[in-house]
Every structure is written in structure tokens, then in C-alpha cells.
Amino acid sequence: MDEAIKAAELLKQYRAGKTNFSRVRLALADLAEADLIGIDFSQADLQRTVLRFAYLSRAKLNKANLTASKLSGANLTQAELTGAILKDADLHGATLKGADLRSADLSLANLLDANLQEADLRNAQLAGANLTGACLRGANLRQENHRYTVNLRGAILRKTDLRGTNLTGADLSRADLRGADLSEATLRGADLSNADLSEVNLHNASLTEANLARSILRGASLVNARLERSILIEADMASVNLQDALLADAKLTNAHLAKANFTAARLPRADLSRTNLWQAVLHEAQLVDAYLARANLMQANLTNANLTRAELSSTNLQGAILQGATMPDGSTHP
Amino acid sequence: MISVSPVAEANSFASRAASDVSQALAQDPKAARFKKLLLYACTGLWESDAAQLEAVQFCDLLHTLRSQAPTWREVQNCLVETAHRLNKSAEYTLIAHTLLGLLQPLYPEAMLAPEIDPRIYQSIAQGLASDPDLLRFKKLLILACTNQWESDREKLEQTSLLSLLQTLHSLAPSKTVLCSLLENLVKTLSKVAEYRLLADRLIEACQILYPDAETASAEVITTAEAAQDICEETAAINGRSPATKFSTIAEATAALSALLNEQNKRSNGSMGAIETQPISLASSDLKPTRLQPEERFRLRQAIVQASNPLRTKILLFSLLHEPFQLQQHEAILKDHDLDDLLQMTLQAYRQVTHLKTALSRVIQQLPYSPDYLQSSNTVLQAIEQLVLDSFAIPGHQTKELAEVIHPIPRSTYG
Numbered sequence: 001m002d003e004a005i006k007a008a009e010l011l012k013q014y015r016a017g018k019t020n021f022s023r024v025r026l027a028l029a030d031l032a033e034a035d036l037i038g039i040d041f042s043q044a045d046l047q048r049t050v051l052r053f054a055y056l057s058r059a060k061l062n063k064a065n066l067t068a069s070k071l072s073g074a075n076l077t078q079a080e081l082t083g084a085i086l087k088d089a090d091l092h093g094a095t096l097k098g099a100d101l102r103s104a105d106l107s108l109a110n111l112l113d114a115n116l117q118e119a120d121l122r123n124a125q126l127a128g129a130n131l132t133g134a135c136l137r138g139a140n141l142r143q144e145n146h147r148y149t150v151n152l153r154g155a156i157l158r159k160t161d162l163r164g165t166n167l168t169g170a171d172l173s174r175a176d177l178r179g180a181d182l183s184e185a186t187l188r189g190a191d192l193s194n195a196d197l198s199e200v201n202l203h204n205a206s207l208t209e210a211n212l213a214r215s216i217l218r219g220a221s222l223v224n225a226r227l228e229r230s231i232l233i234e235a236d237m238a239s240v241n242l243q244d245a246l247l248a249d250a251k252l253t254n255a256h257l258a259k260a261n262f263t264a265a266r267l268p269r270a271d272l273s274r275t276n277l278w279q280a281v282l283h284e285a286q287l288v289d290a291y292l293a294r295a296n297l298m299q300a301n302l303t304n305a306n307l308t309r310a311e312l313s314s315t316n317l318q319g320a321i322l323q324g325a326t327m328p329d330g331s332t333h334p
Numbered sequence: 335m336i337s338v339s340p341v342a343e344a345n346s347f348a349s350r351a352a353s354d355v356s357q358a359l360a361q362d363p364k365a366a367r368f369k370k371l372l373l374y375a376c377t378g379l380w381e382s383d384a385a386q387l388e389a390v391q392f393c394d395l396l397h398t399l400r401s402q403a404p405t406w407r408e409v410q411n412c413l414v415e416t417a418h419r420l421n422k423s424a425e426y427t428l429i430a431h432t433l434l435g436l437l438q439p440l441y442p443e444a445m446l447a448p449e450i451d452p453r454i455y456q457s458i459a460q461g462l463a464s465d466p467d468l469l470r471f472k473k474l475l476i477l478a479c480t481n482q483w484e485s486d487r488e489k490l491e492q493t494s495l496l497s498l499l500q501t502l503h504s505l506a507p508s509k510t511v512l513c514s515l516l517e518n519l520v521k522t523l524s525k526v527a528e529y530r531l532l533a534d535r536l537i538e539a540c541q542i543l544y545p546d547a548e549t550a551s552a553e554v555i556t557t558a559e560a561a562q563d564i565c566e567e568t569a570a571i572n573g574r575s576p577a578t579k580f581s582t583i584a585e586a587t588a589a590l591s592a593l594l595n596e597q598n599k600r601s602n603g604s605m606g607a608i609e610t611q612p613i614s615l616a617s618s619d620l621k622p623t624r625l626q627p628e629e630r631f632r633l634r635q636a637i638v639q640a641s642n643p644l645r646t647k648i649l650l651f652s653l654l655h656e657p658f659q660l661q662q663h664e665a666i667l668k669d670h671d672l673d674d675l676l677q678m679t680l681q682a683y684r685q686v687t688h689l690k691t692a693l694s695r696v697i698q699q700l701p702y703s704p705d706y707l708q709s710s711n712t713v714l715q716a717i718e719q720l721v722l723d724s725f726a727i728p729g730h731q732t733k734e735l736a737e738v739i740h741p742i743p744r745s746t747y748g
Contacts, residue, residue, distance in 0.1 A: 053644070115638040135639075201628075
């Protein structure tokens with residue numbers, strides 16, 4: 001039976017040693033800065049409750065309803081929040097280090113500058129959430145059994161620290177990731193379609209089979225990244241740095257790649273048809289069996305590139321530098 | 335046939351132009367204000383007596399003005415800066431703008447001034463158009479361009495951002511003027527802190543309109559490093575220490591606040607009285623510190639790892655602006671991420687000792703919480719660690735960071 005309780009009464013009982021407040025109804029209560037370490041609020045109704053700067057480390061909040069609650073600056077280190085409803089919650093600058101947020105609903109929540117290091121966010125709903133400046137290092141966001149994926153659709157992840165994060169299969173479509181750090185991150189099979197990845201650091205990231213169609217990658221760094229079988233159709237990749245990247249079988253049709261840096265990149269069988277590679281640097285790039293039909297390679301630098309069996313029909317090579325390049329027929333360009 | 339020397343012809347042309355301009359100024363409904371502004375610009379005297387003003391002739395004022403400010407750029411700066419020194423600075427900035435329009439025939443190079451590619455305005459407008467604060471930006475822009483406070487949502491939505499930006503640019507020929515203009519306006523509003531931050535963002539958005547004027551380079555500086563280099567290079571040419579260059583009002587405010595704190599500390603060591611005498615920012619050797627993106631992430635991580643992120647933000651906000659108050663500042667704090675606040679702090683405080691003193695002072699102004707002390711210690715340690723790390727990497731010693739722990743003697747403080 002759910003029990004309604006006043007904030008003062010709850011604090012009194014807590015101080016007296018009681019910790020189990022599961023299923024209580026405490027909506028709209030003001031518990032700002034309250035010390036509630038280890039409290040059990042499982043399945044409690046905490047809608048719109050003010051818990052600003054509250055100490056909730058190791059608290060049990062599984063399946064609690066925290067819709068539109070004020071948790072800014074709250075300390076939720078290692079709190080259990082599985083299946084909790086945190087829709088539209090204010091978690092600005094909150095500490096959620098090591099928190100268990102599996103299947104939690106954080107859609108439209110404000111997690112600006114929150115600390116989510118090592119948090120478990122598998123299957124969490126973060127659509128439209130604001131994660132600007134949040135730290136997610138070591139957080140677990142990977143897909144479970146090819147079915148349960150973290151939903152970050154349309155989320156704001158500007159300047160978010162996602163270094164080394166596992167985002168396998170995550171839905172990041174239309175997400176705003178400008179200036180985020182995703183170096184060493186695993187984004188295998190992730191949906192990044194229409195996402196804004198301008199100036200993102202994806203150094204050494206794994207994007208195998210990721211969907212980056214119509215995404216914006218202007219000025220992004222993808223040095224040594226793995227992009228095999230990735231989809232980059234119509235992506236805006238002007239000035240992107242793909243040095244030493246692996247793009248085998250990647251689909252880049254109609255991508256905007258002006259001034260992109262593909263130095264020593266490996267692009268076997270990549271579909272580069274109708275791409276704009278104006279002034280791109282393809283020095284020593286491996287383009288064996290690549291499909292470059294109708295691509296614009298005007299003033300591109302293909303010095304020592306390997307174009308063996310590459311399809312170059314209707315390719316614009318005006319002003320391109322081909323010195324030392326291996327041509328489709330196997331000959332070496334003078 | 336009578337031959338006329340080119341010099342005589344030019345003089346005759348200039349004389350005719352001056353006469354035409356004088357006539358146009360005298361016939362304008364704003365003639366009295368033009369005269370007041372010109373007189374103040376030329377003589378430093380503020381005359382409001384109608385009879386006295388009547389006795390002064392526009393042609394004499396224009397003659398003096400042209401000898402004091404012989405180039406178009408000089409006259410622009412002269413009039414706009416004069417307007418800023420007045421109580422009704424926003425109003426007189428508009429007067430200065432109209433006046434400049436009428437003075438153009440006297441400055442042939444004004445017609446030859448390089449025009450800004452309209453696409454630049456469009457790109458700025460596009461950036462602002464998608465901003466959640468679009469309407470507030472428009473309010474600020476309308477205020478800057480027309481001196482009117484517009485709050486009608488429909489009218490705000492209908493007003494073209496593009497034309498506002500173009501007008502603003504013509505009103506503020508240099509970035510210094512833009513900062514000054516917006517700061518003067520912001521000070522007149524009830525939500526000063528909120529609109530100051532918006533003004534900062536507007537200045538940042540308009541950055542592309544102001545490639546460093548002193549470099550005489552047509553290139554738009556796109557990277558912070560390049561801008562920094564040019565700043566230093568220009569200073570070296572001028573044979574003086576790098577002058578303070580602030581890209582935002584917040585930077586300038588932060589630097590000023592730091593300077594005031596330091597002066598205060600030097601004068602009596604007490605917390606209370608902040609000296610109100612004008613401070614010359616140019617005399618300070620503060621300059622923006624730029625960190626590499628990876629350094630910024632590292633710094634931020636170290637801080638959130640060991641402190642409450644919101645407490646740290648409140649502490650830095652209070653350091654840079656005014657003591658945080660939940661009702662008043664909560665929404666503003668959500669517009670600024672920790673990274674921004676840390677950058678501004680590093681720009682304002684170049685030495686750990688000064689930052690430490692200032693933070694201790696701010697903690698005492700905030701409601702007691704041990705978390706603020708924790709935040710302060712964490713920020714200081716993280717900055718010191720960052721400096722040490724940058725020394726550990728060969729060839730990667732950020733000059734500004736080095737200065738943080740190896741203070742450079744300041745001439746201003748002996």
C-alpha cells in the first residue's frame with residue numbers, strides 16, 4: 001500500500017534509523033540538501049520533488065517516479081536507478097558516478113555538466129536529453145542482445161566527454177555532438193544519421209557499420225578510425241581528417257569531402273561515386289576497387305595513391321595530382 | 335585656357351564637400367545633437383546652451399575634426415568612442431552613426447572601405463536563428479540598433495536578423511566598440527547578468543566580422559592560436575607588452591574583476607571596499623589563455639571527478655560575475671557550461687596565487703557549504719596538475735600555462 005508522507009516526518013524517521021521508504025508518496029516535497037544516503041525509495045512517487053544538492057549516494061531509487069524532479073547538484077554516486085522515471089528531471093551538475101541507470105527514462109532530462117563516469121546506461125532512454133559538458137568516461141551505453149539500445153535520439157551532447165565509451169548500437173540520430181570527445185569510443189553499428197559531429201574528436205574510434213548518412217562531420221578528426229562498411233551517404237565531411245583511417249566497403253555516395261585529408265587511408269571497394277573531393281588529399285591512399293564514378297577530384301592530391309581497378313568513369317580529374325599513382329590498369333602515372 | 339594644379343583641384347573639391355556636408359548637418363533635425371557631439375569630440379567640452387551652440391559653426395567643427403581624425407577609421411573610432419563616454423551612450427551612438435553617414439563625402443576612402451560579404455552576415459544570422467535565445471538576441475540587437483526595447487513577440491519574430499546584424503556592424507566598426515556598445519546597453523537593463531552573457535555570445539557570433547584590424551590582414555583568423563600569434567606579433571611591432579584583448583564582455587569583466595580584487599588586496603587586504611576609480615584595462619598584462627581541446631577535457635574531468643560539478647560552477651560564476659543567487663541566476667547558469675566558466679577563469683587569472691585568494695574571498699560571500707572549499711581546492715589542484723602535465727610532454731608547453739605557475743612580474747604592480 002502506497003503511503004503519503006511529509007518531508008519533515010520522513011527526515012525524522014530517517015534520522016531515527018529507518019531507511020526503507022519504498023513506495024512512499026512524496027510528490028512536490030522539498031528535500032533540498034537533505035542527507036538521505038542509502039535511503040530506499042524504490043517505486044516511490046517523487047514527482048516534482050526538490051532534491052537539489054541532496055545526498056543520495058547508494059540510494060535505491062529503482063522504478064521510482066522522479067518526473068520533473070529537481071536533482072541539480074545532487075550526489076547520486078552508485079545509486080540504483082534501474083527503470084526509474086526521470087523524464088524532464090533537472091540533473092544539472094549532478095553526480096551519478098557509477099549509478100545504475102539501466103532502462104531508466106531520462107528523456108528530456110537536463111544532465112548539463114553531470115558526472116556520469118562509469119554509470120550503467122544500458123537501454124536508457126535519453127531522447128532529447130541535454131548532456132552538454134557531461135562526463136561519460138567509462139560509462140556503459142552498449143547494446144544488449146542486439147535489442148536493447150540506448151536511445152540518444154536528438155540528444156544534446158555538446159562538448160560531452162565520451163572518451164573510450166562503448167556506444168555499440170546506440171541511437172544517436174539527430175544528436176548534437178559538436179565539440180564532443182569520442183576518441184577511442186566504440187560506435188559499432190551506431191545510428192548517427194543526421195547527427196552533427198562538427199569538430200568532434202573520433203581519433204582511433206571504431207565506427208564499423210555505423211550509419212552516418214547525412215551527418216555533419218566538418219572539421220572532425222577521424223585519424224586512424226575504423227569505418228568499414230559504414231554508411232556516409234550525403235554526409236558533409238568538408239575538411240575532415242581521415243588520415244590512416246580504414247574505410248573498406250564504406251558507402252560515401254554524394255558525400256561532401258572537399259579538402260578532406262585521406263592521407264594513407266585505406267578505402268578498398270569504397271563507394272565514392274558522385275562525391276565532391278575537390279582539393280582533397282589522397283596521398284598514398286589505398287583506393288583498390290574503389291568506385292569513383294562521377295566523383296569530383298578537381299585539384300585533389302593523389303600522389304602515390306593506389307587506384308588499381310578503381311572505377312573512374314566520368315570522374316573529374318582536372319588539375320588533380322597523380323604523380324606516382326597506380327592507375328586502374330596497373331600502370332604507374334609519371 | 336586656365337590650367338588648375340591637381341592639389342588646388344583637390345583642395346577645391348574638399349572645400350566644396352565640407353560646405354555641402356556642413357549644410358546637410360545644419361538642416362538635419364538632429365543638428366543640435368550633431369553639434370554637441372562634434373564639439374565634445376573636438377574640444378572635450380559638453381555644451382548644452384542653445385545660444386552657445388548656435389555660435390559654433392559646423393564648418394569650423396568639421397575642419398577641426400578632419401585635422402584630429404584624418405582617416406575614415408579614425409573618425410569612426412573617434413565619434414563612436416566619444417558617444418560611449420556620454421551618459422546617454424546608447425542614444426549618442428545612434429547619433430554618431432547618422433553623423434558618420436553624413437560625413438562620408440569628406441572621407442573618400444569611406445566609399446572604398448572593403449565591403450563585407452553578405453554571406454558572412456547570413457552565416458551569423460543562421461547560427462543565431464537556431465539558438466533557443468533567438469528572441470532575446472533580437473531584443474538586444476533591436477536595442478543596439480534603434481535604442482528601442484521591443485518585447486512584442488510577433489514584431490520580434492518578424493524583424494530580420496540579417497538587417498539587424500548589418501546595422502549593428504555599421505554601428506560598431508571595431509570589436510572594442512561593439513563590446514563597449516553592448517556593455518553600455520546591458521547596464522541599462524534590469525536583467526544585467528543575463529543579458530551580459532547574451533551580449534557575450536553575440537560578440538562571439540560576430541567575431542568573424544572583426545578580423546584583427548591592427549594586422550591589416552584581409553584574412554579572417556579562424557583559429558585561436560592564429561589570433562593569439564597575431565596579437566603578440568602586433569604588440570611586438572608596437573614595442574610594448576601585449577595589450578589586453580578581450581573577445582567577450584565576460585572576459586573583460588572577468589579580467590576587470592580580477593584586477594579589482596588584486597588592487598583591493600594590495601591596498602588594504604580587506605574584502606569589502608572595491609575601489610571605484612576607473613581602471614585602465616590596457617595597463618594590465620592579462621591576456622586570454624587558450625587551452626587545447628584535450629587539455630580542456632582533461633581539466634574538466636579532473637574537476638568533476640573530485641568535486642560537485644554544480645557547486646564548482648556556482649563558485650566560478652560567483653568569481654566571474656556576482657555571488658550566485660538561486661532565483662536570479664539558476665537559469666543563467668544553465669546557459670553556461672563548466673568548460674566556458676573554466677576558460678573565463680583562466681583568462682581572468684593567470685596566476686594560481688591570485689586565483690586562490692580570489693576564490694577564498696568568494697567562498698565567504700556564498701552561503702556556507704564545505705563543498706565550495708572542496709571545489710576551490712579541486713580547481714586549483716587541477717590547474718596546477720595541468721601545468722605540470724604540459725611540462726612533462728616534450729615540446730608541449732603552453733606558454734600561458736607556464737605563466738600560471740611562473741608568474742611574470744607585472745609592471746603595474748611594481
